[in-house]
Amino acid sequence: xxxxxxxxxxxxxxxxxxxxxxxxxxxxxxxxxxxxxxxxxxxxxxxxxxxxxxxxxxxxxxxxxxxxxxxxxxxxxxxxxxxxxxxxxxxxxxxxxxxxxxxxxxxxxxxxxxxxxxxxxxxxxxxxxxxxxxxxxxxxxxxxxxxxxxxxxxxxxxxxxxxxxxxxxxxxxxxxxxxxxxxxxxxxxxxxxxxxxxxxxxxxxxxxxxxxxxxxxxxxxxxxxxxxxxxxxxxxxxxxxxxxxxxxxxxxxxxxxxxxxxxxxx
Amino acid sequence: xxxxxxxxxxxxxxxxxxxxxxxxxxxxxxxxxxxxxxxxxxxxxxxxxxxxxxxxxxxxxxxxxxxxxxxxxxxxxxxxxxxxxxxxxxxxxxxxxxxxxxxxxxxxxxxxxxxxxxxxxxxxxxxxxxxxxxxxxxxxxxxxxxxxxxxxxxxxxxxxxxxxxxxxxxxxxxxxxxxxxxxxxxxxxxxxxxxxxxxxxxxxxxxxxxxxxxxxxxxxxxxxxxxxxxxxxxxxxxxxxxxxxxxxxxxx
Numbered sequence: 001x002x003x004x005x006x007x008x009x010x011x012x013x014x015x016x017x018x019x020x021x022x023x024x025x026x027x028x029x030x031x032x033x034x035x036x037x038x039x040x041x042x043x044x045x046x047x048x049x050x051x052x053x054x055x056x057x058x059x060x061x062x063x064x065x066x067x068x069x070x071x072x073x074x075x076x077x078x079x080x081x082x083x084x085x086x087x088x089x090x091x092x093x094x095x096x097x098x099x100x101x102x103x104x105x106x107x108x109x110x111x112x113x114x115x116x117x118x119x120x121x122x123x124x125x126x127x128x129x130x131x132x133x134x135x136x137x138x139x140x141x142x143x144x145x146x147x148x149x150x151x152x153x154x155x156x157x158x159x160x161x162x163x164x165x166x167x168x169x170x171x172x173x174x175x176x177x178x179x180x181x182x183x184x185x186x187x188x189x190x191x192x193x194x195x196x197x198x199x200x201x202x203x204x205x206x207x208x209x210x211x212x213x214x215x216x217x218x219x220x221x222x223x224x225x226x227x228x229x230x231x232x233x234x235x236x237x238x239x240x241x242x243x244x245x246x247x248x249x250x251x252x253x254x255x256x257x258x259x260x261x262x263x264x265x266x
Numbered sequence: 267x268x269x270x271x272x273x274x275x276x277x278x279x280x281x282x283x284x285x286x287x288x289x290x291x292x293x294x295x296x297x298x299x300x301x302x303x304x305x306x307x308x309x310x311x312x313x314x315x316x317x318x319x320x321x322x323x324x325x326x327x328x329x330x331x332x333x334x335x336x337x338x339x340x341x342x343x344x345x346x347x348x349x350x351x352x353x354x355x356x357x358x359x360x361x362x363x364x365x366x367x368x369x370x371x372x373x374x375x376x377x378x379x380x381x382x383x384x385x386x387x388x389x390x391x392x393x394x395x396x397x398x399x400x401x402x403x404x405x406x407x408x409x410x411x412x413x414x415x416x417x418x419x420x421x422x423x424x425x426x427x428x429x430x431x432x433x434x435x436x437x438x439x440x441x442x443x444x445x446x447x448x449x450x451x452x453x454x455x456x457x458x459x460x461x462x463x464x465x466x467x468x469x470x471x472x473x474x475x476x477x478x479x480x481x482x483x484x485x486x487x488x489x490x491x492x493x494x495x496x497x498x499x500x501x502x503x504x505x506x507x508x509x510x511x512x513x514x515x516x517x518x
Contacts (some may be wrong), residue, residue, distance in 0.1 A: 135362075135366075136362075140364075144352065145349045
């Protein structure tokens with residue numbers, strides 16, 4: 001059915017669709033790069049609205065704390081559950097802390113927290129900026145001689161980077177606590193043994209890599225969500241579309257940045 | 267900061283055209299707005315009044331033509347000049363465009379907190395309260411916007427446009443949705459404020475009776491251009507059908 005439909009599309013039309021898709025992607029990447037450049041330029045000149053930055057810190061921090069803690073505890077528990085079979089069959093209980101720690105600190109923790117952060121804070125950010133576009137609040141800022149990038153995007157960019165690094169660190173702690181609790185309840189591993197196993201594994205490098213990922217994910221989510229918010233077209237439907245595009249693109253960006261950090265790290 | 271010599275015309279648009287995709291809003295439009303006068307801009311709904319105001323206020327970039335503000339030719343690529351000129355402009359949007367994350371007081375205070383505002387910090391509070399009092403919203407200073415009716419929000423928007431004493435103030439339907447008493451009060455406020463500041467005021471409105479009371483000049487927009495510019499008296503005596511429709515309208 002689908003292949004028939006594809007076969008029936010004239011070649012020229014197919015080429016047009018492909019071309020349009022590539023131009024659309026290039027436009028998004030170009031727009032985001034330009035936005036990133038403008039943000040960095042404003043930051044270098046210290047042209048930052050500190051009141052708005054503080055407001056964002058409070059909003060982002062409060063909004064994300066519960067969801068990040070919950071995600072982190074579950075991700076720690078998942079890592080232990082995944083390894084449960086091997087631990088039971090080999091009796092290598094002293095390796096549970098190492099297994100959970102490595103997976104959580106370097107990969108699963110930052111990735112899941114980043115995705116949750118994108119869904120919670122990034123989507124909210126796009127919706128807020130998109131609503132400001134459709135209600136002409138962005139035009140009002142321009143009319144007041146205020147650059148919306150400096151006033152709205154720079155504080156969000158700074159906040160998301162700092163908060164995601166902090167939340168990743170905090171999330172690591174809660175993930176390990178979740179892992180310790182799960183291994184105690186399921187595998188009857190003593191808490192002290194679990195934490196000793198984590199400490200003996202020398203996971204500082206993984207911990208730092210996780211923080212670096214938090215930094216990079218925060219930047220990617222901030223630029224993506226602000227770009228789609230500021231480029232919202234149409235009314236309420238446009239805001240919905242922008243949020244959808246923002247969440248999908250942020251997720252792709254998180255995975256792409258994740259690969260980049262891993263490649264650069266090793 | 268570049269200095270501005272007092273120009274005869276606060277705004278000069280020479281042959282400007284604005285399109286949205288394939289839709290032409292106005293074409294080859296020429297309009298000169300004398301300084302320190304109150305100008306009324308009238309025209310049927312959807313004729314492009316709001317878009318014209320936004321182009322004149324540099325919010326939209328015209329597709330072609332020349333725009334001069336306060337004697338300076340506007341270069342839309344020169345962000346420094348744009349920021350400077352915008353700091354001399356007040357704008358009230360038809361859709362209000364109030365900042366919904368701020369309360370009434372902070373919305374009105376906003377233009378005074380912008381970098382480059384020459385209002386001393388100690389005078390900011392006095393100014394905000396004075397203008398809120400003038401629009402009858404002093405008691406609502408700390409209220410969130412959501413607690414206000416549509417008409418009250420419109421008055422906040424008018425107050426925000428005027429508070430920084432701009433040299434040019436664009437008001438897009440300042441009395442739309444307001445009762446006759448409040449509308450008259452807003453027009454009185456505009457007239458009083460104009461006497462105090464000598465600013466150039468441009469009001470796009472369908473309230474012809476209100477405009478007749480305070481405007482020095484009116485400009486009628488039709489057929490994607492300005493078809494009439496002149497005094498209220500001239501408008502009432504012209505034979506142009508688009509103008510007569512507004513200024514000599516009689517019920518049949």
